[in-house]
Amino acid sequence: MTNCEKILKQKGPMMSGELVAFLVSQNGLVANTASKTIVRDKNVHRITGFYKSGQHFCFLEEHKNQVDFFDCFQESLFNNGKKYWYVLNALKMCGGIVSQRYLECYTNYPISPLKSHLPFNLILQRFVAQGILLFNEDCYLLSPKYEKSFTNYAHYSAIEAIKDNVLDNFKSLTKKIGLISFKTGELFPEYGKFRFGFKGVSYVSGLMQGNKNGFVVADILLGHPIYENDVKFFIDKLETINKFQKSARLIPILIVDDLDNNALRLLKSKGIVVGFINELFGEKYANTLIELVNILNNAGASLKQTPEKYLDLIKQLKKYNEGLANNIKGTLFEFVVGHIHSTKCRTLDLGKEIIDKNNRKHETDVVSIYDDKIVISECKATNAQIDILMIDIWIQEKIPAFYDWIKGIEVYREKDIVFEYWSINGFTEDALERLNHLKATSKRFKVEYFNGNDVKERAIEMKNKKLKEVVNDFFLKTEV
Template sequence: MTIENYILKNGPTLSGKIIEFYKNSGASDEAIRKRISRVGNTIFKIKGFFKNNQTFLYHKDQYNTDIFYTSLLFSIKTDAKKHYSIIIALDYHKGYMKKDNLASYSFSPVKNLKTHKSFLNVINDLIRLNIIYEEDEYYTLSPLFSESSSNNFNYYKAIELSEDLLANHFFNYTRSIGLISYNKGEFHSEFCKFQFGFTAPSYISGILKNDKILQPAFILADFLIGSNNNESSIDFFIQKIKIIKSQTKNNFLPFLITDVVTTEALKKLKENGIIIGFVDKIFGNEYTTLLESLISIVTNAGAVLKSHPEAYLDLLNQLNRLTEGKTNNLRGDLFELAVGYYYSNYCQSLTIGKKANYNGSFKDIDVYAVFQEKLIVCECKAYKAKIDLKKIEDWISNKIPFIYKSIKQNDNDKTIIFEFWSTSGFTDEAINLLEDKKKSLKKYEINYYSEKDILIKAETSKTKKITEIMKEYFVNQNV
C-alpha cells in the first residue's frame, strides 16, 4: 500500500503511525523515512512541533474537512502536549483569554529554558496553523478545535472575573494568616521561568531552606473556576510543577484553587503533592454562591439588566458584604453593568460585552443599547488615573471607525452615538481633542462623561437606585 493510499484510507496521521504500519511489513526505519520524504505532491506536511520530530501528513483533498481537524487535534493531544495544554485552556475559558494571562494555564516557560520550547514559540505555532487567533488583547480559539463548547465571550468574561476575584481573595487570605510576606503577592507572574496566576514569597518555618543566607520559599497558585475539572484541564499544572521540581532546589508550596474536580483528577493532584484549595472550604458556601451569581449575571448581563435588574443589585450587595466593601479588580467590569443598568430603563434592547465584527476582525463593545431611532455604543472605564490623550486618540481614530463600519455593513440607518464613560475623568489634552471631534464629526455623534457628568445623569434618571450605585461603587462623591 502506498503512503497516499494509507492516508486516504486511514485519514491524516503522524509519520510515527506510518512507520509503525510499514515496519510490520518488514521494512526498515530508514527505508520508510525515505518513502515519507518522497511522497508526491498530493500529500502535504505539518512539522516542527510534534515529539520525536514527527510530521503530520494529509492528502490535499482532506484539507479543511472534519477528518483533517479531528486528526490534527488528536495528534496534538498525543504528541504535542504543550500545544494541547493551550487549546485546553482556551476551550475551558470558552474560546478566549487575555494574552497576558494565558501563559499561566500552560506548562511552557515564559523565559528561555534549555530543551523546552518557549510559550511564545508554542503560541506562534498555533497561530501559524490557524488554531488560535489574536483579537486585540485576547487569544481566541478556532471553534474547529473546540472539544467541549462553542466560543462565548460573555461567559469567558464571567469566568475571568471570577478567577480574578478569587486570586485577590487568596492573596488576602494567605497574607492575613501570615503565610506570605504581606505586600509581596503578584498576579500572573513568573517563578522559575514559568508563569502562575499568583506567586508570593514565604518565610514560614518548615518550608524555608536551611541556609546561612535566608532564602524565602514561595507560594504558587493557579485558579480554575466554572467547569468540572477533569484530568485534561488540570494536567498543565501538574506538568508545570514536575518541570520546576526537576529544575530548581527552591522550596515552594503549589496550590490549585478550584470549585469541582473529578475523582481521577483529585487523585492525580494528590499524587503529585499539590494542595487542592476548594473554594467552599476556604471561603465558605456563601462565597461559592457569590461566584455562581457573578458568572450567571455577567454571562447574561443584557437580558438580566432588562428583565431582572434586581439581580444586579443583589450581586453588588453580596460583593459589598463578602469582599469588605471593595470590588477589587472587578470594579471596571462591574462599571459596564452599571452603565448598562442606567440604559436598561430607556432602550429597547441591551447587550453587554458585544463583539463588533468587520472583515473577520473584532473589537469589544462594552455597552450596546438599541433605541427606536438610535444606537448608543459605550466605552466604560473605571480607572484610578484620568483617561489620557493617547487612549482617546485610539478610541476616536481606530475603535470608533471600526465599530461604525461594522454597524453600517448591516445597512443600519439609525443615528449612532459613541460615548466614553470615565469615573476618573479625562486629562486636559484628552478633553481638548474630544471637544474638537465632538464639533467636527458628521457621520456619527460622540459624547463623554466624567465624574460629575455621570452623577448628573444618574440623578436625573428614571431609576434613583443608579445614583446610589454610582456613588457607592464607582464615582468619588466629592467631585
Template sequence: MTYLEKIIKEKGSILSSELLESLTNKEKGISKEAARKRLSRISKDVYRVKGLFADGQILFFDKEIYGTEEYYSGLSRAFRKAGKQYNIILQSLDFHYGQLKLAHLPAYSVNPILDLKGHITFNTALEKLLRLKLIHADEEFVTVSSLITDNNPNYKRAKGIEVAKNFLLIQFNDWSRKIGLVSYNSSKFHSEFGKYQFNFVSPSYIGSLPKINNQKIIPAFVVADILIGNTVNESQIEFFINKVKALKFQRNLAKFIPFLIVESIDTKALNTLKSQGIVIGFVNELFGDKYKDLLNSLIGLVTNAGAILKKNPEAYLDLISKLNKLVDGKTNNLRGDLFELAVGYYQGQICQTIDIGKIINHDGLQREIDVFGLLPNKLFISECKGYNHKVPLDEVETWLTQKVPVIRKWILDQPSISDRELVFEFWSTGGFTEDAIKFLERRKSSTTKYGIAFYNLDEMIVKSKEIKSKKFTEILREYYIKEI
C-alpha cells in the same frame, strides 16, 4: 499516485508516524530508512505542517481539504496525539469557553514565559498557533477558532469566569495571609515563578520551608492556579502537573507549595493531583458554600448582564450587597471588572435594549463593546473604565483610532441599525489627564460622522440625577467614590 499518497487522500490528514506504520505493515521487509525516503518523495502537491509535533513528525494532508472543517479536525487530532504543548493551550481556551486574556493565558500552558533550555517559550508556541489560524489574538484577548473546538465559544461566560477568578484571587490572598501561609503584602497575581506563570505567587516563611544561605533567609513560595466554571477532568489538569514537574527538575529553585483551586473535579483528576503532592483547594471548603453560590451568581450576572440589567436591574444591586456582606467589603476590588455593569444599569434606564460585553468582528478585526445601548433612532457605544487613576492620552487615542473606526464600520454593515445616529462614549471613574481631555475635545468638535462624549465621576453623578436614577447614584457613591 503512490500508496502513501492514496492513504493521505483517504484519511485527509495523517501524521508521518502513522504513514510509516501503515507502510511497514504493508511491506514487511522494508527498512526504516527506506520507508522514510518514501515519505520524502511524497508529491509536493500534498501539503505538510512541520515543527509542531513530537519527534520531528510531519502532518501530511490533502490540499483539497485545506481550510475546511476536515482540515481543522485533522490538526486537532494530530495535536492531541503528538503536539501536547499546543493542544494544552487550545484545551485551556476551550475550558474557559473560548477566550482568555492574553496576559493570563500563559499560566494555562506548559510553556515557560522566560527562556528555559529544552523548552519552547509561550510566545513562540502562541505565534505558531496564530500562523495556523487556530486562534485569534489582539492586544487584550486570545480566542480559539470555532473550527477547532467541539463547543460553541461563549465569550460572555468567559468574561464572567474571568471576573469571578479575579475576585477569587483576592479572596485566596486574604485567606493565605490571614493564616500566616504567605508574607502579608508580597503576593503577586499572574506572575512568574521558576520561569513559568501562575495565577498567584507569594513568598512563604512557614516551618522548615525557607532556606538559610550566608545568614540570609531565602523564602519558599506558594503558587496557585484557578479552574472554575466547569467540572475539571484529568486532561484539564495536565498544564498544572507539567509545570510542577518542570519546577521540581530545576536546580537551586526555592521550595514551593502548589495549589490548584477548583469548584468541582472528577475522581481521577483528584487522585492524580494528590499523587503529585499538589494541594487541591475547593472553593466551598476554603470559603464556604455561600461564597461558592454567590461566585456562581456573579458569573451568571456577567454572562447575562444585558438581559438582567434591563429586566431585573435590582439583581445587580442585590448581588453586590450580598458579596459585600460576605467578604467584608472587598467588592471594591471588583469595581473595575463590574463598572461596565454600572454603566449598563444607567443605559438600561434610557435605552430600549442593551448588550454588555458584545464581541464584534469586521474584516478579520475583533473588538469588544463594553455597553451597547439601542434606541429607535440612536446607538450608544460605551467604553467603561473603573479606574482609580486618570485615563492617559495614549489610551483615548487608541480608543478613537483603533477601536471606534472598526465598530463604526461594523455598524454600517448591519442594515437593521446602520441608519441610526451613533454616539461613542468614554466613561472613566478616575477622570482623564489634561492632554487626554484636550484631544477628546478636539475630536468631539471636529467629528461630524458620529458623536463623542466622555464622562468623569462628577459628570456621571450629574447624569444620574438628570434621569432621576437614585440607584445609579447609589452605585457610584457606594462602590466608586469611596475608592477615588
C-alpha cells in the same frame, strides 16, 4: 488537483506521517519522496514546530471554515505534542483569552531554561507567528483565523482580578495558620522551573528533611467548568518536579470554586489537596464570588432580568472586599451604562466582540438594540481623563468596524446608529474638541459622549435611588 489535495479533501486534516502513508499506499511513492511532495505542495497548509518526530499538521484552506477544525487541530497536539496542547486547552477553558502569567501556570512547560526544552516564550512566539494565537498587551487570544470563538477581554480581566484576590487571601490564610513561614509567600513565582500561582516556604514537620524545608505550591481555577483534562497540567508539573534529584517535599493545592467528580477523583488519587473556596474562606465569601462570576458570564441577560442585582453586589464588595471592587471598577461601570440602556432597549449585549473582514477582533463594551436604533457604547472608569489618543483609536478602528458589522446584518441596516463614549472622569480638552468635531460633521451615524456628572443625572432621571447611591459612593466618590 494534486495527490495530497485529493487525500486531504477526502479524509480531512491529518498529521504528515499519516499523509505520507496514504501517498505510499495509494500512489506508490517511497516515504522520503512522499514527505518532500507534501512540503512542496503549495496547496497544503502546514502547522509546524509543535510535533514529535518533526511532523506537521496538514490541511487545506477550506478546512479552516469547518466547525470541527480547531478541535481536530487540538486533538493532533494532544496525541503528538501534548506539552503544547496545554496552551490551547488553557485558552479554551478560559473562554479564548488568558494573560501570560496564568497561561504559564496552566501548562506543564518550563518557563526557565531546561535541557532539551525550548524557552516557553519562544514556543508562544511560534503560536503567534503561525497565526494560531494573537498577543494583545499582556494577553494571548485564540486567533479567529483558526477558531471562531468570541472572547470578552473586560470580563476575563475581572475574573482574573478575582483569582488574584483569592490567591492573595490564600497567602494570608496560610501564614495565619502557620502552614508557611510568615516572611514568605509569593504570587506567580517560579518553582522547579515551572510557574505556579502561589509558593510559600514551609517548616511543617512532615515536610522537613533534616534541615531542609518544604514548600506549599498552589494554582487556581475559577469561573468556568473544570474537567479531568483541565487539571492535568497541575499533575504533570508536580510529577516532573518529583523526578528531580533532591527535590523538596511539597504540599500541592489546587484552589477551585467547583469541580467535576472525575477531576476530583483524579486529583485525590495523586495526593493533591483540593481547596474549595467555600471551605477555605467560608460560604459568604464563596457565594459572593460565585454571584459575581455568574453576573459577569451572563451580563446582558442579568441586566434585563434582574437589573439591580449588580448594585447589591457592589455594595457587598465595598463592605467585604473593597480592593477587589476597585480592581474591577471598569467592568462594573459597563454594567451601569448597560443598566441605563436596559430600561428602554429591546436587547442588550455587554462585551460584544466582532471579527472584521481582515480577521481582526474588535470589542466594545455595551451594545443596545432599540426598535429604531442601535447604540454602541464605549465605557471607561479610569482615574485619568480620556485623552485624544484613545479617542482617535475609537474613531479610526472601532467605529468603522462596528459600523460595517451593523450594515452587514439585514435586520439592522435601516436602524439609526449611535456611537457613545462614557468616561467617569471626563475628557481632555483636545479629546473634547475631536469628539465635538465628529459629532457636528458625521452624516452616517450619531455621536454622543458623557462624563461622570452625566451618569449621575441619568440615575436621577431614572428615579433609581440605589443606582444614584452607587454612582456617587463608588464611581464618583462624593457625598450622596
